[in-house]
Amino acid sequence: xxxxxxxxxxHFMGPHPKPSGSRRxxxxxxxxxYYLKGERLLQxxxxxxxxxxxxxxxxxxxxxxxIVPTSADSAEYRNQLAERYGFKQIGEPLPENIKLKDIIxxxxxxxxxxxxxxxxxxxxxxxxxxxxxxxxxxxVPWYLLPLAWAWTGTAVTGFFVIGHDCAHxxxxxxxxxxxxxxxxxxxxxxxxxxxxxxxxxxxHAKTNMLCEDTxxxxxxxxxxxxxxxxxxxxIYGYGPFRTWMSIGHWLIWHFNLNKFRPSEAxxxxxxxxxxxxxxxxxxxxxxxxxxxxxxxxFWLMPWLGYHFWMxxxxxxxxxxxxxxxxxxxEWHAAQAQLNGTVHCDYPRWIxxxxxxxxxxxxxxxxxxxxxxxxxAAHKSLQENWGKxxxxxxxxxxxxxTIMTICHVYDKEQNYISFEQLAPKESQPxxxxxxxxxxxx
Numbered sequence: 001x002x003x004x005x006x007x008x009x010x011h012f013m014g015p016h017p018k019p020s021g022s023r024r025x026x027x028x029x030x031x032x033x034y035y036l037k038g039e040r041l042l043q044x045x046x047x048x049x050x051x052x053x054x055x056x057x058x059x060x061x062x063x064x065x066x067i068v069p070t071s072a073d074s075a076e077y078r079n080q081l082a083e084r085y086g087f088k089q090i091g092e093p094l095p096e097n098i099k100l101k102d103i104i105x106x107x108x109x110x111x112x113x114x115x116x117x118x119x120x121x122x123x124x125x126x127x128x129x130x131x132x133x134x135x136x137x138x139x140v141p142w143y144l145l146p147l148a149w150a151w152t153g154t155a156v157t158g159f160f161v162i163g164h165d166c167a168h169x170x171x172x173x174x175x176x177x178x179x180x181x182x183x184x185x186x187x188x189x190x191x192x193x194x195x196x197x198x199x200x201x202x203x204h205a206k207t208n209m210l211c212e213d214t215x216x217x218x219x220x221x222x223x224x225x226x227x228x229x230x231x232x233x234x235i236y237g238y239g240p241f242r243t244w245m246s247i248g249h250w251l252i253w254h255f256n257l258n259k260f261r262p263s264e265a266x267x268x269x270x271x272x273x274x275x276x277x278x279x280x281x282x283x284x285x286x287x288x289x290x291x292x293x294x295x296x297x298f299w300l301m302p303w304l305g306y307h308f309w310m311x312x313x314x315x316x317x318x319x320x321x322x323x324x325x326x327x328x329x330e331w332h333a334a335q336a337q338l339n340g341t342v343h344c345d346y347p348r349w350i351x352x353x354x355x356x357x358x359x360x361x362x363x364x365x366x367x368x369x370x371x372x373x374x375x376a377a378h379k380s381l382q383e384n385w386g387k388x389x390x391x392x393x394x395x396x397x398x399x400x401t402i403m404t405i406c407h408v409y410d411k412e413q414n415y416i417s418f419e420q421l422a423p424k425e426s427q428p429x430x431x432x433x434x435x436x437x438x439x440x
């Protein structure tokens with residue numbers, strides 16, 4: 001999925017300093033505190049609280065005066081954050097003694113079962129909806145083309161989800177069938193199946209881990225300060241163009257053999273050959289039949305629609321001001337997958353065409369769950385772990401929060417907005433803040 005802008009779209013602009021892997025990120029909120037009357041502090045949970053005694057009255061003068069909690073373990077504070085950011089719920093912190101296996105063990109066994117009928121039904125839905133989209137593009141008047149492109153781009157996103165299941169070995173019991181279906185499903189997207197699979201596996205293994213996660217990261221301040229040109233490009237990329245950032249990830253990460261291990265090279269080359277063959281045969285055929293304008297209408301615009309969803313799903317699933325990225329020595333698998341992944345409800349027609357990829361928390365708990373079982377798995381997680389989960393319905397406030405706040409990494413606040421670091425150069429962010437609706 002989408003990655004850091006400086007490592008993708010603007011990679012060709014020259015080298016820039018690599019962030020130190022030893023950086024540490026601290027929790028966004030400190031534990032709740034209570035003051036005693038006087039100068040002594042009673043820390044919540046302390047086993048040895050200290051009290052002040054008055055010599056004159058010889059009585060205990062321990063008056064606990066609560067300070068407004070600013071910690072994630074305060075329900076009131078989490079509710080305030082949810083309202084401010086556009087969430088339905090912000091989960092409370094998951095205890096560190098909870099392991100990922102503990103969560104997986106609570107899921108019903110049936111959610112891991114592969115059902116060939118349901119799997120091929122998802123293929124039928126995607127093929128039919130995509131064909132309908134192409135038919136609409138060919139028939140509707142020009143002023144309705146944006147609607148036809150939106151439908152077709154969403155429909156072809158379903159192809160990605162089918163290939164996504166194949167990559168996770170949750171589509172079929174026959175692994176050769178999975179590789180063939182996954183490769184074919186990715187071809188209309190010009191995505192090489194095996195390179196994507198290798199990098200996506202790393203995203204699941206190291207979700208929200210600084211440097212190692214292959215999805216979006218916050219921007220490093222060192223990158224932001226590298227040059228005025230790169231800074232402006234990053235501001236636009238993480239601002240107005242953020243819903244198409246996955247194009248940079250597609251271009252840079254999946255066609256460079258140097259990014260893969262020698263043991264992966266053979267399968268990567270096969271996938272690249274398939275993609276180049278599709279481009280060499282499919283694109284000329286489209287142009288021959290419909291001309292360059294036809295290629296734009298029938299392929300490019302739906303492809304941009306697909307990348308809109310690819311980018312949007314990725315940033316909503318993994319970007320929020322309260323969700324930290326952590327260094328490898330602080331990273332906790334269960335916290336990252338359950339606490340650090342967001343469930344978001346979209347209009348039902350989008351979820352049908354995209355095969356419930358937005359039901360994302362169970363997918364991160366175990367990628368072996370087929371897409372058609374994600375809702376049942378999510379229901380189980382809500383029953384057993386619901387208070388720890390982040391949940392939202394897609395809304396403008398949610399998108400505005402991500403696009404105007406979630407920018408530069410900060411070890412204490414998680415994110416600092418471009419407007420704070422470079423207010424004079426952040427007009428695109430200021431513009432978004434003014435024009436984007438703020439209702440949830």
